[in-house]
Amino acid sequence: MNAPNKSGWKPEMQVSEDGLHNGPSTTTGNRALMLEEPLIFEIGHAETTGVDLPEIDPDAPNRLGGFDRSDPIGLVGLTEPETVRHYTRLSRQNYGIDLGFFPLGSCTMKHNPRLNEKVARLPGFADIHPLAPQQSVQGALQVIHELGDWLMKLTGMPGVAMSPKAGAHGELCGILAIRAAHTARGDARQVVLVPESAHGTNPATAAFAGYKVEDIPATPEGRVDLEAIKARLAPDVAAVMITNPNTCGLFEKDFREIADAVHAVGGYVYCDGANFNAIVGRVRPGDLGVDAMHINLHKTFSTPHGGGGPGSGPVVFSEALKDFAPLPVVRKTADDSYELVEEEGRKHRGQSFGRMTAFHGQMGMFTRALTYMLSHGADGLKQVAEDAVLNANYVLRSLEDILHAPFADSGPCMHEALFGDKDFGGGLSTQDLAKALIDEGYHPMTVYFPLVVHGAMLVEPTETESKASIDQFITAFRSVTERALAGDETMKQAPYYAPRRRLDETQAARKPKLAWQDPEPSA
Amino acid sequence: MRYLPLTDTDRADMLAKIGANSIDDLFVDVPAVAQLDGPIRELPMHASEMTVERHMKARANKNLAAGDAPFFLGAGAYRHHVPASVDTVIQRGEFLTAYTPYQPEIAQGTLQMLFEFQSQVSRLYGCAVANASMYDGSTACWEAVAMAGRVTRRHRAVLSGALHPHYSQVVKTMAQFTGDTIADAMPAIQTEPDNAGLISRIDDDTACVVVQYPDILGRISDLTELADAAHAKGALLVVVNTEPVALGAIKSPGEMGADIVVGEGQSIGVGLQFGGPYLGLFAVRDPKHVRQMPGRLCGETTDAEGKRGFVLTLSTREQHIRREKATSNICTNSGLCALAFNVHMTLLGEKGLRELAAENHRLACIAADRLEQIPGVSLLNSAFFNEFTLQLGGKPARDVVRSLADRGVLGGVSLDRLYPGVAGLEDALLVAVTETTTEEDIETLAKELEGVLS
Numbered sequence: 001m002n003a004p005n006k007s008g009w010k011p012e013m014q015v016s017e018d019g020l021h022n023g024p025s026t027t028t029g030n031r032a033l034m035l036e037e038p039l040i041f042e043i044g045h046a047e048t049t050g051v052d053l054p055e056i057d058p059d060a061p062n063r064l065g066g067f068d069r070s071d072p073i074g075l076v077g078l079t080e081p082e083t084v085r086h087y088t089r090l091s092r093q094n095y096g097i098d099l100g101f102f103p104l105g106s107c108t109m110k111h112n113p114r115l116n117e118k119v120a121r122l123p124g125f126a127d128i129h130p131l132a133p134q135q136s137v138q139g140a141l142q143v144i145h146e147l148g149d150w151l152m153k154l155t156g157m158p159g160v161a162m163s164p165k166a167g168a169h170g171e172l173c174g175i176l177a178i179r180a181a182h183t184a185r186g187d188a189r190q191v192v193l194v195p196e197s198a199h200g201t202n203p204a205t206a207a208f209a210g211y212k213v214e215d216i217p218a219t220p221e222g223r224v225d226l227e228a229i230k231a232r233l234a235p236d237v238a239a240v241m242i243t244n245p246n247t248c249g250l251f252e253k254d255f256r257e258i259a260d261a262v263h264a265v266g267g268y269v270y271c272d273g274a275n276f277n278a279i280v281g282r283v284r285p286g287d288l289g290v291d292a293m294h295i296n297l298h299k300t301f302s303t304p305h306g307g308g309g310p311g312s313g314p315v316v317f318s319e320a321l322k323d324f325a326p327l328p329v330v331r332k333t334a335d336d337s338y339e340l341v342e343e344e345g346r347k348h349r350g351q352s353f354g355r356m357t358a359f360h361g362q363m364g365m366f367t368r369a370l371t372y373m374l375s376h377g378a379d380g381l382k383q384v385a386e387d388a389v390l391n392a393n394y395v396l397r398s399l400e401d402i403l404h405a406p407f408a409d410s411g412p413c414m415h416e417a418l419f420g421d422k423d424f425g426g427g428l429s430t431q432d433l434a435k436a437l438i439d440e441g442y443h444p445m446t447v448y449f450p451l452v453v454h455g456a457m458l459v460e461p462t463e464t465e466s467k468a469s470i471d472q473f474i475t476a477f478r479s480v481t482e483r484a485l486a487g488d489e490t491m492k493q494a495p496y497y498a499p500r501r502r503l504d505e506t507q508a509a510r511k512p513k514l515a516w517q518d519p520e521p522s523a
Numbered sequence: 524m525r526y527l528p529l530t531d532t533d534r535a536d537m538l539a540k541i542g543a544n545s546i547d548d549l550f551v552d553v554p555a556v557a558q559l560d561g562p563i564r565e566l567p568m569h570a571s572e573m574t575v576e577r578h579m580k581a582r583a584n585k586n587l588a589a590g591d592a593p594f595f596l597g598a599g600a601y602r603h604h605v606p607a608s609v610d611t612v613i614q615r616g617e618f619l620t621a622y623t624p625y626q627p628e629i630a631q632g633t634l635q636m637l638f639e640f641q642s643q644v645s646r647l648y649g650c651a652v653a654n655a656s657m658y659d660g661s662t663a664c665w666e667a668v669a670m671a672g673r674v675t676r677r678h679r680a681v682l683s684g685a686l687h688p689h690y691s692q693v694v695k696t697m698a699q700f701t702g703d704t705i706a707d708a709m710p711a712i713q714t715e716p717d718n719a720g721l722i723s724r725i726d727d728d729t730a731c732v733v734v735q736y737p738d739i740l741g742r743i744s745d746l747t748e749l750a751d752a753a754h755a756k757g758a759l760l761v762v763v764n765t766e767p768v769a770l771g772a773i774k775s776p777g778e779m780g781a782d783i784v785v786g787e788g789q790s791i792g793v794g795l796q797f798g799g800p801y802l803g804l805f806a807v808r809d810p811k812h813v814r815q816m817p818g819r820l821c822g823e824t825t826d827a828e829g830k831r832g833f834v835l836t837l838s839t840r841e842q843h844i845r846r847e848k849a850t851s852n853i854c855t856n857s858g859l860c861a862l863a864f865n866v867h868m869t870l871l872g873e874k875g876l877r878e879l880a881a882e883n884h885r886l887a888c889i890a891a892d893r894l895e896q897i898p899g900v901s902l903l904n905s906a907f908f909n910e911f912t913l914q915l916g917g918k919p920a921r922d923v924v925r926s927l928a929d930r931g932v933l934g935g936v937s938l939d940r941l942y943p944g945v946a947g948l949e950d951a952l953l954v955a956v957t958e959t960t961t962e963e964d965i966e967t968l969a970k971e972l973e974g975v976l977s
Contacts, residue, residue, distance in 0.1 A: 077875055087612040090632040128797045131598055136587040166855045253553075307862065358689035363798055
């Protein structure tokens with residue numbers, strides 16, 4: 001099993017019959033700092049609690065209308081020390097940016113500055129109610145307005161909607177505004193064009209909004225096919241949705257020409273702004289003919305990903321669409337105070353397509369993102385884009401000699417470098433390489449996306465990695481690539497050193513166990 | 524720049540390796556028309572941590588924090604005490620700076636947490652399966668309506684008049700684009716929820732009936748009769764809960780026959796945060812409906828050595844696989860808020876949640892009794908949990924709220940803010956009371972309200 005390979009890498013672990021490596025099994029199943037942790041339902045009790053509240057007085061007044069919950073809920077509690085230990089132990093089975101390099105393409109795993117966390121927790125932001133009288137939350141409304149102003153200036157767009165809760169919700173916001181604009185002039189267009197390299201959320205969003213989705217092919221160089229778009233454009237096309245920079249990591253050179261052509265047939269241009277971090281402070285999407293674009297504050301502006309959310313997806317709008325933006329909006333009034341406009345049919349927002357969510361958006365993300373913007377300033381944000389692009393090109397040019405890089409000749413990449421699994425030996429796949437990278441101490445890159453490249457591997461280093469960190473990653477990546485090319489079969493069982501070996505996803509889907517079931521009481 | 528590790532020497536070395544003369548060479552594909560000649564002029568330059576903190580603090584200081592005043596606001600967002608250890612846990616970098624658990628071997632912390640979370644939510648709601656969370660209660664509500672359409676293949680939703688108006692607005696916004704018919708209504712200002720009126724609007728085309736529990740006026744409805752009426756017409760009952768603490772005291776929607784239960788989880792662990800990020804909860808009573816659910820699901824499995832582990836599962840419902848045929852376009856969940864909920868609920872446990880609910884109800888009863896004594900004020904509700912509706916004898920509640928704020932009291936939410944300009948609702952005030960409310964706060968509100976009204 002110790003297949004030779006060009007790098008000289010030799011797997012040293014010996015897998016014994018009980019599946020443990022380099023030593024005897026342990027009684028606990030733990031391995032020093034690698035600690036197993038049961039579920040709360042296996043260690044907690046219904047009578048245990050980690051809070052001190054008054055005992056229930058059975059004679060207290062009861063005005064629940066006879067709907068008292070008498071049966072057990074089935075919850076269990078832990079005391080505070082047990083709780084802190086439980087989650088601390090769980091946390092150690094997670095990989096995070098704080099722990100190491102996390103080059104997940106398109107996801108922009110950059111450092112999350114801790115000042116942002118501190119600011120978001122100021123009681124004046126964290127402990128205010130969304131429906132508090134407006135006179136008591138002027139500072140909060142000011143932050144929403146100020147952040148919106150930054151977003152408009154950074155994108156060169158005249159309108160902004162702050163309430164969308166995440167990127168996909170922002171996409172929906174943009175598409176709904178487009179639909180509302182068409183409807184306002186009695187135009188019932190049915191089709192949205194989406195490049196085949198798009199994020200899955202793009203076609204899902206367009207379909208969710210009632211549109212028919214048509215794919216647009218990519219050119220061999222990894223960009224949207226301008227001629228294919230032009231050929232398809234007709235008065236039934238409501239919009240195109242294009243990611244720029246795109247999911248192959250390339251800038252869409254023809255974006256302006258596409259936008260002009262779309263506008264010429266009366267359609268609108270939606271730009272998926274997931275990759276805005278590559279151009280922030282250097283290029284304004286408004287100058288390229290964009291009508292609507294969402295911005296993932298959790299990507300470009302460093303709000304934490306938190307294990308899968310919460311996100312935040314404000315949308316910027318062109319002159320043509322801005323009056324269709326959702327409510328509520330924050331306006332600055334003549335006396336320099338701030339007003340939250342929540343109501344339809346009043347004030348200036350008569351054409352708004354309506355409300356997308358309760359309240360006014362992800363305030364906890366706004367404070368973090370604005371803190372990040374103020375920290376960087378116009379000069380720092382430009383540097384962010386430049387360093388992100390520099391790091392990605394450095395990765396691309398440091399690996400293209402051994403790894404298939406389908407678009408290496410399409411010009412410089414932007415913030416991420418794309419590779420494919422061509423020439424891997426021994427039936428090895430991208431998945432195997434990713435799992436081997438885990439053993440090397442890295443979170444793998446994005447795999448099998450975009451769909452236009454076989455066995456795609458999308459590497460996004462971000463600007464917050466040092467050269468030393470990237471060099472070390474390149475060394476590790478080269479070594480696992482050499483093993484993959486040599487058909488090193490040990491990779492098929494990787495990872496060996498993670499808290500879990502490969503997990504059986506088929507079993508999980510075939511017989512779903514989605515909640516804890518109490519064991520049958522033993523007779 | 525404190526967040527950017529590259530030095531100028533690094534940059535020069537890296538450009539050399541790439542074969543570029545300058546950084547501009549890497550942006551050659553951007554058309555000249557879109558290239559800026561320098562940092563954007565209308566924006567400030569970078570600033571130190573101290574300077575930025577000062578800037579943000581100046582804004583925070585302009586807000587009156589809930590903890591700094593007698594505070595009685597609810598209407599879908601509630602102030603509860605969050606134990607200190609909750610924030611400690613969610614600030615651990617391994618949770619805070621992790622991504623969606625797409626590589627489960629190194630994301631078992633997030634995945635096990637989600638499995639625990641799903642288990643807690645399903646039990647709280649009296650359901651079989653809960654998902655790994657949605658953006659918030661209002662978007663979860665729309666997703667429930669959309670799901671009911673998929674299950675019943677019908678396209679008409681009947682909304683209770685006492686559903687949170689922001690929630691019904693979200694549903695109506697989405698329905699404009701999907702072609703669903705939404706039958707909504709205004710809340711009937713009466714002691715009991717108008718179940719008979721709601722039932723009379725269910726017809727043979729109805730996909731679902733959506734009712735809030737407790738409702739926007741704080742009233743508690745018998746869901747059983749609604750479930751029976753919906754099921755008799757082949758429709759699903761969707762129940763919305765905006766105050767999960769209530770379910771430590773009152774029957775779960777699932778045990779009363781709700782088919783889909785959705786809600787806002789913010790009360791447990793998340794905090795007010797001016798409306799977001801919050802935590803959408805989504806559950807189904809019958810496991811056969813699982814494959815029509817939106818959003819992420821975490822499931823149990825085993826690894827290659829037979830050890831128990833967790834993965835995201837049934838993802839063939841989701842946009843990254845199904846694209847335009849997905850059950851929803853949702854991509855993220857509200858992961859870190861789900862963790863906060865999970866930790867807080869674990870600290871509470873069955874005993875703590877029941878005690879918390881009892882304490883909320885005890886204080887709410889005291890407040891209702893005291894406020895009802897004020898001349899011109901009457902209590903609408905016969906039943907309530909921790910929030911009730913006062914009628915102010917014809918005085919516009921919106922103005923009363925502002926006057927109370929001028930006196931340093933955050934006294935409630937006026938129905939006129941939620942239903943602007945609707946006749947008959949202008950003098951109604953929603954008052955919420957939680958364990959954070961003191962009897963002294965209640966007395967202050969009573970005195971100031973009396974002053975404002977006189």
